[in-house]
Amino acid sequence: MPRFLHTADWQMGRTYSRFEPEDSAALVEARFQAIETLAQLATERQCDAVLVAGDVFDAQTVSDRTIRRVFNATSGFAGPWVMLSGNHDAALVESVWTRAQRLGAVPENVHLALQPGVITLETQGLAVLCAPLTQRHTYGDLTEPFTQYQTPEHLVRVGLAHGGVQGLLAEGIDATNPIAEDRAQTAQLDYLALGDWHGTREINPRTWYSGTPEPERFRNNDAGNALIVSIEGPGDAPQVEVVETARYQWQQWRLSLAVESDLEQLIGRLEALPPATVLDLRLSGEITLAGEDRLNQALSIAEARFRSVRCDRSELQLAPTEDDIAALHADGYLGTVIDALRERQEGEDGESARDALAILASLLKDDNREVQP
Template sequence: MKFVATGDWQLGMTAHFLDDEARPQFQRARFDAVERIAEVVAEHDARFVVACGDVFESNQLDRRVIAQAFDALRAFDVPVVLVPGNHDPLDASSIYDSHRFIGGMPDHIHVLRSSEPHEVVPGVEVIGAPWSSKRPQRDLMAAAVEGREPAPDGVVRILAGHGAVSTLSPDPDDPAVVEVSDLQRTLADGIIHAAVLGDRHSTTEVADRIWYPGAPEVTSRDEIDPGNVLVMDVAPDRCEVEKVNIGRWAFTVVGEELDSVEDVEVLRRRLQGMDAKSRTAVWLRLSGTLSTAAHARLQEVLDEASELFAKLDAWERHTDLAVMPEDADFEALGLTGFARQALDDLESAARGEGNHSDADVGAAQDALALLYRFAGGVR
């Protein structure tokens, strides 16, 4: 029985870190990803879809987000099962209980509000572990199958939930952590035949028959393998999984050691060679020591590249780039009078001479690069 496992759509994600031009494109891309999931369903002849939590970014969203979500979901001609997660729990303000959601929800969309087995198609049950608050006080996956008998003969049963598993959780004392050994025991007893979870945005095989499909579009630079859905073919005696990439956006960290103009040119070519720049956010980790001339060239390269990428950011916390003025940098510029005096003062500050703070040194180095460029030092 083939189905598509997905999660963490986070429709309505604001992405404050993007500029005003890129942000709407990133928001729209999340709805486009939902429509691409429908294409995967058709291509693989899947019978249904399970979305494991965080379908929406929060319970407080503009009605336009709900309308766009329903428009994207109309692309499916199979049942789509939604399991509320920590971003969109079934609490008092649940988006799933809003008048606009209830009134406009397409018939093939099913929100799992309890852990009662839901027959999604004949011969297949989905047991959901929906979140009813942002801070559950127990393992919801374990609670969903507690006391259950093995699946009836001829029935495939899928457990779908959300949260961190014990083998990957950064907080083992969190009462909501999903205990992997309990899931494995439930699988061995035939109570379920596969478990899928949301919350981890990178596609991950936790253990045999236990998977995170990951987010269909990247949301953070820390994600290892986002942008996928899983096509799962599950039966009592087998579980075959195919990862399908549908993401269009990329978040990339670019690290470079820069000690010369030639190194800056290597960085320029690296940025120039990247694809889909308007859908790519880049964080730069730069280190090394540059002359004023090389630093000015770097600023020019970054200014040009920033007009092409969705985001281009010198990651301050991971950047250790020193600028050391060299006399040869300004010799050919012929500066005299007030400009020469300003140059001498800036060079002194940029070298850290006198009573200057780190902020003063950095500002002086940036000012030298600007002076160099304005004086015609960059060709």
């Protein structure tokens, strides 16, 4: 019974310039570790092959070091790897793949699917029908020739392609080339392994997107997995197991604060997250000065625990209560300034007014601490 690992969208060479340098470096390294995890998983689960459905590399211009590290990371699995070119690493006349070959970086057990056709893995019982992208954008269905490909009857027939299933993934796909929803049926495939959609998704029992093994976007699409696919023999239904491979969990929260319980709930959610979290948080609504202190403390703790925390508070207005103002001892002119800043948060320069109010409150708190006996 052939068993193989289906993965895709490694995007090696991707950079994370919007993050702090330390976090960016860790996220880049996690992608190399993901390949090592896949190799280990394939070995432990006694897979016959690893199929990579496109976008191994994020761009044609990745460094030679990145190329070498990618293929070095596959060494944990000695069986055959089949790597398909996708839209980010299309098999151009001169490409990242030709450079890898010139470098001598491609191991003997790695098969590069750079031309349409069939890669026969006789020992493993697999015939892999390949639809590589030979240019970045293609508007025809490159899997259509699968219907004409002849393969030995005793081999399990597996398609390998990169693109968007027609009518299902129009939004959020990277490649423009369409793939017929019923391609597995029309081409008599036992399984169709797809890439481009970065999350795990079943199209039908014989057609799956594996998603990227390590998330790299704030998108709730079940990324960070690989698929272990077992097929008893030609014509039999595939058994697909989703296996989590992600090092980091990417979370994107959009929350509105209105009452104290909203803040309590936010802090509770922060405390429940695992350390390997990349969090993008955007807050709106209102918060008291006392609440702002609690929020700052919670975020400070989170920043030390998590891989990365980015918090946008530009739409979160400070709404000091009477108790807040009394605690600041902001009488007379200072009280008038605070009231003016509170009102200006509603205008075009609301973010500046909010920052000014926060700074003023912080200075007043520091002054009060200094005068206390």
